[in-house]
Amino acid sequence: MTKEQSIHSYQEQFAAFEKTLNGESGSSFHALRREALLQFAETGFPTLRNEDWRYTNLNPLTGTAFAMAIQPAESAMLRSQAKAHALRIPDALTLLFVDGHFLPRLSDLGSLPEGLEVRDLPAVLREDALPVGSAATDATVMRNNPFTALNTAFTRQGVTLSVRRNALIEQPLHLLFFSTPAATPFVAHPRVVIDVEANAQCSFVEQYVGDPGAVYFNNVVTDVHVGENAVVQHIKIQDESTAAFHVAANYATVARSGHYANHYIGLGGALLRNAIHAVLAGEGAHCTMNGVYIPGGVQHMDHFTVTDHAVPNCTSHELYKGILTDETRGVFTGKIIVRQDAQKTDARQANNNLLLSENAQIDTRPQLEIYADDVKCTHGATVGRINDDQLFYLESRGIDRAQAGNILSYAFASDIVTRIPLASLREAIDDRLYRRLEESWKK
Amino acid sequence: MLEIRNLHARVEGKDILQGINLTVRPGEIHAIMGPNGSGKSTLAGVLAGREMYEVTEGEVLYRGKNLLELEPAARACEGVFLAFQYPVEIPGVSNTYFLKAALNAVRKYHGEEEYDSFDFLALVKEKMKLVEMDPSFLNRPVNEGFSGGEKKRNEILQMAVLNPMLSILDETDSGLDIDALRIVANGVNKLHTSDNAAVVVTHYQRLLDYIVPDFVHVLVNGRIVKSGDKDLALHLEDHGYDWVKDIQESVPERV
Ligand SMILES: Nc1ncnc2c1ncn2[C@@H]1O[C@H](COP(=O)(O)OP(=O)(O)OP(=O)(O)O)[C@@H](O)[C@H]1O
Ligand SMILES: [Mg+2]
Numbered sequence: 001m002t003k004e005q006s007i008h009s010y011q012e013q014f015a016a017f018e019k020t021l022n023g024e025s026g027s028s029f030h031a032l033r034r035e036a037l038l039q040f041a042e043t044g045f046p047t048l049r050n051e052d053w054r055y056t057n058l059n060p061l062t063g064t065a066f067a068m069a070i071q072p073a074e075s076a077m078l079r080s081q082a083k084a085h086a087l088r089i090p091d092a093l094t095l096l097f098v099d100g101h102f103l104p105r106l107s108d109l110g111s112l113p114e115g116l117e118v119r120d121l122p123a124v125l126r127e128d129a130l131p132v133g134s135a136a137t138d139a140t141v142m143r144n145n146p147f148t149a150l151n152t153a154f155t156r157q158g159v160t161l162s163v164r165r166n167a168l169i170e171q172p173l174h175l176l177f178f179s180t181p182a183a184t185p186f187v188a189h190p191r192v193v194i195d196v197e198a199n200a201q202c203s204f205v206e207q208y209v210g211d212p213g214a215v216y217f218n219n220v221v222t223d224v225h226v227g228e229n230a231v232v233q234h235i236k237i238q239d240e241s242t243a244a245f246h247v248a249a250n251y252a253t254v255a256r257s258g259h260y261a262n263h264y265i266g267l268g269g270a271l272l273r274n275a276i277h278a279v280l281a282g283e284g285a286h287c288t289m290n291g292v293y294i295p296g297g298v299q300h301m302d303h304f305t306v307t308d309h310a311v312p313n314c315t316s317h318e319l320y321k322g323i324l325t326d327e328t329r330g331v332f333t334g335k336i337i338v339r340q341d342a343q344k345t346d347a348r349q350a351n352n353n354l355l356l357s358e359n360a361q362i363d364t365r366p367q368l369e370i371y372a373d374d375v376k377c378t379h380g381a382t383v384g385r386i387n388d389d390q391l392f393y394l395e396s397r398g399i400d401r402a403q404a405g406n407i408l409s410y411a412f413a414s415d416i417v418t419r420i421p422l423a424s425l426r427e428a429i430d431d432r433l434y435r436r437l438e439e440s441w442k443k
Numbered sequence: 444m445l446e447i448r449n450l451h452a453r454v455e456g457k458d459i460l461q462g463i464n465l466t467v468r469p470g471e472i473h474a475i476m477g478p479n480g481s482g483k484s485t486l487a488g489v490l491a492g493r494e495m496y497e498v499t500e501g502e503v504l505y506r507g508k509n510l511l512e513l514e515p516a517a518r519a520c521e522g523v524f525l526a527f528q529y530p531v532e533i534p535g536v537s538n539t540y541f542l543k544a545a546l547n548a549v550r551k552y553h554g555e556e557e558y559d560s561f562d563f564l565a566l567v568k569e570k571m572k573l574v575e576m577d578p579s580f581l582n583r584p585v586n587e588g589f590s591g592g593e594k595k596r597n598e599i600l601q602m603a604v605l606n607p608m609l610s611i612l613d614e615t616d617s618g619l620d621i622d623a624l625r626i627v628a629n630g631v632n633k634l635h636t637s638d639n640a641a642v643v644v645t646h647y648q649r650l651l652d653y654i655v656p657d658f659v660h661v662l663v664n665g666r667i668v669k670s671g672d673k674d675l676a677l678h679l680e681d682h683g684y685d686w687v688k689d690i691q692e693s694v695p696e697r698v
Binding site for chain 2: 389393396398403407408411412414
């Protein structure tokens with residue numbers, strides 16, 4: 001299938017999708033969907049000529065025909081099937097999504113803490129109540145991000161999460177996205193809208209899992225608004241099937257003195273693109289982006305992060321680490337924009353990579369666009385290999401080479417985990433990371 | 444326990460060991476002395492299995508096995524222990540985690556049950572007393588930010604935990620203050636039995652006041668040019684190496 005044929009098939013899918021909407025097709029949100037589809041068709045899929053996509057060839061994705069994901073039948077079995085793949089976070093409340101569809105009856109909605117509201121997106125859209133004008137639905141954003149436009153065109157499934165003013169939510173909310181094994185590949189366009197009001201604090205854990213070998217495409221958009229003085233911990237564990245496609249765009253806007261922390265753990269997917277666009281929109285806002293990616297086999301993982309310092313006196317810290325084995329390919333782009341007004345910006349960025357194989361490849365590039373003069377911006381990228389002295393030291397104590405390599409690569413990755421401020425989650429992630437690294441050293 | 448015959452080794456194409464012969468029996472302590480660059484650490488590294496040293500001639504028998512055929516980890520599991528002249532720092536790996544992984548690897552090798560965290564902690568705290576180390580070192584990353592002396596003590600702690608048959612201590616005394624020297628030497632002596640053996644590399648007679656060797660060997664230019672008892676070390680302390688350098692072309696005395 002060519003890129004044109006692929007675009008055409010999404011247009012046909014849209015026509016069929018529209019027919020299922022009945023009365024809703026007159027809503028203002030549906031008008032936005034139509035615009036988004038036109039925009040998507042006009043921009044088309046990014047090619048290697050597009051600077052932002054220079055290292056990621058989308059042919060495997062555009063060459064695959066995906067049917068639209070269908071609503072799964074809710075059953076207790078489905079829930080346990082999904083849970084089998086999930087991290088065990090003892091104190092978390094789980095929201096279950098299967099093939100992109102939120103399943104309220106299989107989710108822990110009964111025990112939501114006060115101040116937290118979860119709504120099924122179809123219900124919100126039936127009332128035409130989704131706040132249009134958020135970052136993800138901005139016309140310029142959609143022009144520059146065709147996958148976001150595509151998601152908007154098909155937006156129906158997902159949730160809105162609202163945290164009320166002053167609410168301190170201690171229990172992490174675990175958004176578990178499970179994709180079922182299907183005979184034919186399917187595509188889902190889940191949308192998660194998170195609105196955290198002033199002075200509130202909360203943690204969200206977004207996790208993607210699928211059966212090994214299952215072929216599907218998750219085209220995800222999350223839209224986060226961090227209110228004044230609010231603190232949001234947003235953890236994403238991307239543990240898709242290694243045959244899956246995962247393209248995600250995460251938009252965050254941080255108001256005055258707000259703190260947005262995004263922690264990313266990337267393990268799955270045949271082809272992965274994880275984009276984060278954070279705008280520091282109010283003075284004193286802070287943004288943290290930490291991430292670790294550990295592709296294996298022939299996985300391709302592309303991380304694209306943008307930190308936009310729009311106003312003065314904001315800070316941002318970013319640390320991404322990669323461990324690349326086998327014939328994997330990793331990409332890291334860290335764009336920092338400091339607008340003309342944004343004096344006294346303090347932005348730090350680092351990307352460190354560990355190459356465990358001769359055939360693995362990493363492309364890393366910081367991109368600084370600085371229009372203000374009184375700013376502090378640091379960035380650095382490293383690509384290294386396992387230190388032979390350390391390896392021998394461990395071996396000389398009886399630890400065989402495979403385990404020694406595993407211990408050292410784990411040590412390299414683990415400081416990303418230690419920065420997650422939720423102990424129960426750290427343990428669960430530690431466990432998962434260790435197993436993942438073990439796989440790569442066993443070969 | 445250890446028999447080294449005509450061992451030759453090179454690094455980066457340069458011949459360093461040029462025919463080492465040495466026999467170590469259970470219960471013995473051997474000291475190896477010699478000028479800087481003579482090949483002492485190279486010998487230790489070859490015995491421990493460091494890949495960068497290429498053995499070009501000779502053989503090493505350890506408890507009846509061909510030592511040079513074993514992977515470094517297997518050598519350690521078989522009871523060979525090297526206390527490094529320059530212990531490496533391993534950020535991100537805690538000392539406890541490291542020690543436990545090492546001990547359990549050795550136990551697993553021998554088909555013994557692995558220690559759980561509780562039993563392990565009890566054991567390691569006991570061993571820490573031997574080298575008078577504060578338990579706070581357990582939670583710190585391996586050797587990271589340790590002072591020179593603390594690193595050396597940590598080496599002996601590892602030795603105490605792993606309880607090896609053949610310990611090779613490469614300048615474990617360098618960088619130690621007088622108290623630490625006594626503590627470390629004390630630890631080594633307490634671990635010494637009639638079944639195990641130690642090879643102690645040092646520049647200073649001082650250490651040998653505490654760890655009394657059965658034999659002293661002088662290594663010059665990759666060969667043992669002189670062997671004797673503990674008095675040889677005293678003689679070296681007074682006269683330096685020049686006089687032995689002159690005899691290096693002669694056939695080394697066999698012990
Ligand atoms: N990796 C290497 N590359 C090149 N030369 C090396 C390497 N390692 C050791 N050598 C050389 O081998 C020789 C012996 O070194 P070795 O470390 O064994 O000496 P030593 O007797 O332990 O000295 P010291 O008393 O200073 O510790 C030295 O000339 C040293 O420069
Ligand atoms: Mg040396």
